Amino acid sequence: MNRPVAKPAEVRKVSLRRQMQPIVQQRLMIAMLLLLFGVVAVSARIGWLTFASGGEAYAASGNPNLPPRADIVDRNGVTLARTIDAWSIAIHPDRIISDPEELAPRLHALMPERTTQEYVEILTSGRTFSYLRRRALPELVAQVNALGEPAMEYLREPERLYPQTNLAAHVLGWVNLDGEGVTGMEAVLEQRLMDPARRNEPVALSIDSRVQAAVQSELAAAMRRFNAIGAAGIVLDAHTGELLALTSLPNFNPNAANRSSDRARFNQATMGFYELGSTFKPITMAAAIEEGVVTDISRRYDAEEPLQVGRHTISDLHPQRRYLNVPETLVHSSNIVTARIADELGAERMQAVFRDLHFDDPVDFELPVRGRPIWPDYWARTTIMTAGYGHGIAITPLHLANSYATLVNGGVYRPLTLMRLSPEDVPAGERVFSEATSDQMRGLLRLIVQEGTGRNADAEGYRVGGKTGTAEKAGGGGYRENALITTFAAAFPMDDPRYVILIMLDEPRGDAGTGGASSAGWTAAPVVRQVVSRIGPLLGVIPSETRDIDTAHLRAMLWRPPSERS
Amino acid sequence: MTITRKFRSVAWAAAVASAALSCYLISHRVAAERNALDAVERDIQLAREDILSLNTEFQTRSRMSQIEVWNRRDFTLTAPAPGQFLVSELALASLIEQPAAEAPIQQASATDESDQDNLIDEDVFEAPDADMLDGPQIQQVAYMVPEGPDGRPTAFLDDELRGAIAGEAAREDAGEDSGEENSDR
Numbered sequence: 001m002n003r004p005v006a007k008p009a010e011v012r013k014v015s016l017r018r019q020m021q022p023i024v025q026q027r028l029m030i031a032m033l034l035l036l037f038g039v040v041a042v043s044a045r046i047g048w049l050t051f052a053s054g055g056e057a058y059a060a061s062g063n064p065n066l067p068p069r070a071d072i073v074d075r076n077g078v079t080l081a082r083t084i085d086a087w088s089i090a091i092h093p094d095r096i097i098s099d100p101e102e103l104a105p106r107l108h109a110l111m112p113e114r115t116t117q118e119y120v121e122i123l124t125s126g127r128t129f130s131y132l133r134r135r136a137l138p139e140l141v142a143q144v145n146a147l148g149e150p151a152m153e154y155l156r157e158p159e160r161l162y163p164q165t166n167l168a169a170h171v172l173g174w175v176n177l178d179g180e181g182v183t184g185m186e187a188v189l190e191q192r193l194m195d196p197a198r199r200n201e202p203v204a205l206s207i208d209s210r211v212q213a214a215v216q217s218e219l220a221a222a223m224r225r226f227n228a229i230g231a232a233g234i235v236l237d238a239h240t241g242e243l244l245a246l247t248s249l250p251n252f253n254p255n256a257a258n259r260s261s262d263r264a265r266f267n268q269a270t271m272g273f274y275e276l277g278s279t280f281k282p283i284t285m286a287a288a289i290e291e292g293v294v295t296d297i298s299r300r301y302d303a304e305e306p307l308q309v310g311r312h313t314i315s316d317l318h319p320q321r322r323y324l325n326v327p328e329t330l331v332h333s334s335n336i337v338t339a340r341i342a343d344e345l346g347a348e349r350m351q352a353v354f355r356d357l358h359f360d361d362p363v364d365f366e367l368p369v370r371g372r373p374i375w376p377d378y379w380a381r382t383t384i385m386t387a388g389y390g391h392g393i394a395i396t397p398l399h400l401a402n403s404y405a406t407l408v409n410g411g412v413y414r415p416l417t418l419m420r421l422s423p424e425d426v427p428a429g430e431r432v433f434s435e436a437t438s439d440q441m442r443g444l445l446r447l448i449v450q451e452g453t454g455r456n457a458d459a460e461g462y463r464v465g466g467k468t469g470t471a472e473k474a475g476g477g478g479y480r481e482n483a484l485i486t487t488f489a490a491a492f493p494m495d496d497p498r499y500v501i502l503i504m505l506d507e508p509r510g511d512a513g514t515g516g517a518s519s520a521g522w523t524a525a526p527v528v529r530q531v532v533s534r535i536g537p538l539l540g541v542i543p544s545e546t547r548d549i550d551t552a553h554l555r556a557m558l559w560r561p562p563s564e565r566s
Numbered sequence: 567m568t569i570t571r572k573f574r575s576v577a578w579a580a581a582v583a584s585a586a587l588s589c590y591l592i593s594h595r596v597a598a599e600r601n602a603l604d605a606v607e608r609d610i611q612l613a614r615e616d617i618l619s620l621n622t623e624f625q626t627r628s629r630m631s632q633i634e635v636w637n638r639r640d641f642t643l644t645a646p647a648p649g650q651f652l653v654s655e656l657a658l659a660s661l662i663e664q665p666a667a668e669a670p671i672q673q674a675s676a677t678d679e680s681d682q683d684n685l686i687d688e689d690v691f692e693a694p695d696a697d698m699l700d701g702p703q704i705q706q707v708a709y710m711v712p713e714g715p716d717g718r719p720t721a722f723l724d725d726e727l728r729g730a731i732a733g734e735a736a737r738e739d740a741g742e743d744s745g746e747e748n749s750d751r
Contacts (some may be wrong), residue, residue: 049597163626163629164629164630165629213631213634217617335632461647461648533646538653542651544648544653
C-alpha cells in the first residue's frame with residue numbers, strides 16, 4: 001500500500017477529528033431530534049386544527065341566532081317585544097381633540113336632552129368614558145359621526161324594542177337599561193325569557209293585538225269625547241279565562257317608559273278598586289235564583305216608595321213607583337227591589353257566592369296586583385242590601401269581567417290568564433251557578449240590552465247582552481254626585497256566549513250627543529257597541545240579522561204603558 | 567456505493583422536503599377553505615340579522631296604531647254591518663233579484679175549454695154599436711182546440727158569425743127586457 005506519510009500538522013488534524021467525532025455526532029443527533037420534534041409539533045398542530053378546531057370555533061361563537069332575551073308575541077304570533085342591536089353613542093373625554101366649546105353646541109343641537117353647559121362639563125371632565133345617548137337611532141349616529149370627533153365611540157348594545165309602542169303596555173311592562181324586566185310580563189317571565197334553553201322560542205301571550213287595538217282606540221275616542229280622566233277595557237274568552245285585551249288609559253310607551261307619568265303607569269283594570277254599582281245586580285239575581293230565593297221571576301216586589309233601612313234610604317235612579325218583577329227590576333235597574341231580594345238572600349248565602357267568584361281575593365293571574373278588594377268587615381243588613389247593587393264592596397274591573405264570564409258560560413269560574421292556553425290546558429274550573437241559572441241570566445242580560453238601560457250597546461246582529469253600572473265615586477267623606485264611574489259589562493253572542501267585554505270610564509261628562517247624560521248607558525255602552533262590531537268578525541263571531549236568543553217570554557213580563565201596547 | 571449512499575440522503579431530503587411542502591400546501595388549502603366557509607357563515611349571519619332588523623322595522627312601521635290612523639283618516643273604514651255577512655250559498659243566491667239574462671224561450675199554454683160553455687165571456691154578445699158596425703171589430707180570431715178525440719175545430723169566429731150572434735143576442739135581450747117589464751107591471 002502506498003500510504004502517504006502524513007505531515008505532523010495533518011496528523012494533528014486527523015487526531016483532532018477523531019477526538020471530535022463523538023461530540024459532532026452527539027450534536028448532530030440533538031439538532032436532528034430538535035428538528036424532528038419541530039416537525040412533529042407542526043404536524044400535530046396541523047392535525048389538531050384540521051380535526052378539532054372546527055368544533056372548537058363553532059362552540060366558541062355559540063349559536064349566533066340565540067337572542068339575548070326571548071321575544072314576546074301575541075296569540076297570533078305578532079311580535080310585542082323583541083331584542084334588537086341598537087346603537088349607543090359614547091365619548092372618551094380624555095382623548096378629545098376638537099375644542100369642547102365648539103363641539104358642545106353641536107352635540108346639543110343633535111341631542112337636546114342635555115344643555116350645552118352639561119356637554120361642556122362632560123367634554124372637559126377628563127374621564128375615560130361617558131355615555132352620551134343610549135338607544136340612539138342610526139340616523140343620529142350618522143349625524144354625530146359627521147362631526148368628525150375621533151374620541152366618539154359608537155357601540156352596538158342589545159335593546160328591548162316594543163314594535164307596537166303603547167299597545168298592551170300595561171301587560172308587557174318594560175325592562176331597565178341592563179335588560180332586566182321591571183314590571184309587567186317582562187318581570188313575571190324573567191326566568192323564562194332569559195333561559196338559554198328556551199330563549200329561541202318566543203313566549204305567546206293570550207293577548208290578541210287586533211282586539212287590543214280596537215279596544216284601545218275606541219276607549220281613547222270615548223275618553224276624549226266625554227273628557228274622562230281614565231278608562232279601562234277588558235275582553236276575555238268566557239270559556240277559558242284567557243284575556244284577549246287588557247287596557248288601561250292613559251297608557252305609556254314602554255320604549256320610553258321612564259318618560260311616562262305615574263298615573264299613566266297605573267293599571268286601572270288590575271289595580272284600581274271601584275264600587276262598580278248596578279253591574280252587580282245580575283250577580284245578585286243569579287245568586288237568588290240559584291239559591292231558590294227567587295223561584296219565579298215573574299213574582300212582583302214592592303218598589304213604590306224608597307226603601308228605608310235604619311238610617312239608610314235606598315232609592316231608584318229611574319223610579320217606576322209600582323211593583324216590579326225580576327226582568328223589570330233589571331231592565332229599569334231598580335235598587336229597591338235588588339235590595340229586597342238581597343235581604344231575602346241573606347248575608348251568608350250572598351257572601352258564599354261572592355267568595356265563589358273570588359271577590360275577596362286579589363285577581364288570580366300572572367301580573368302582580370297590589371292590595372285586596374275592599375270587603376266589608378261587618379255585614380249588617382244595610383251592607384247586604386247595598387252590596388246587592390254594588391255599593392259598599394269594591395273590586396277591580398277584572399273581577400267583574402270574570403264574574404260575568406262565570407254568569408254566562410254555564411256557571412263555571414276559571415282563573416284568568418295572560419298566557420295563551422292550548423285546549424288541553426284549560427282548567428276545569430269551579431262550578432258557581434247551575435246551567436239553568438246561567439241560561440236564565442243569558443236571557444235577562446239580553447233583555448236589558450233589548451229593552452233596558454243597555455240599548456246603546458246593542459251591536460246589530462251580535463246578540464249582545466249586558467248590564468250598565470253607574471256609580472258615584474267615593475271621596476271627601478261621601479259620594480260625589482258628579483264624579484261617576486260608568487261601567488258596562490257584556491257578553492256576546494248571547495245564544496252561545498264566547499266573549500265577555502267590560503268597558504269602564506272614570507268621570508265621563510255627558511255631551512250634547514247624550515243629552516247631557518253621563519250615565520253608563522250613554523257613555524260606556526256605545527263603546528261596547530263599537531268594539532263588539534269591530535272585534536266580532538275578527539274573533540269568528542258572524543253577525544246575523546235573523547238569529548237571536550228567544551226573549552219573548554221575558555218581554556211578555558214587562559209592563560208597558562197602554563199607549564205602547566200593540 | 568458511496569454515491570448511492572450520498573444520493574440516498576439527498577433523496578431522503580427531497581422526500582422529506584416534498585412531504586413537508588405538500589403538508590404545508592394541504593394545511594394552507596384547508597385554512598383557505600375554512601376562511602371561505604367562515605366568510606359565508608358571516609354573510610349568512612349578516613343576512614339573518616338584516617332580515618330580523620328589516621322584519622322588526624316593518625312590524626314597527628305597520629303597528630296597530632299606525633294602521634288605525636290610516637283606517638280612520640285615509641281609508642275611513644268602518645266595521646262591516648251584519649247585512650254584509652252571508653251565512654250560506656243560498657243566502658248568496660237569494661241576493662240576485664232578477665235573472666241576469668232574458669229567457670230565450672217563452673212558454674205559453676192553453677187548456678181545453680171546448681166543453682166549458684159557461685166560461686164564455688158574455689160581453690161578447692152585447693149588441694154592437696150602430697156607428698161601430700161599419701168597421702170590423704175583430705179582424706180574425708181563430709181558436710183552435712188541442713187535438714180532441716175527433717180532432718174537429720169547434721168554432722171559427724169571424725165577422726159574419728160574430729154579427730149574426732150579436733144580432734141574435736140583441737133580439738133576445740130586447741125580448742127578455744120587454745117580458746120582464748110586462749111581468750113587473
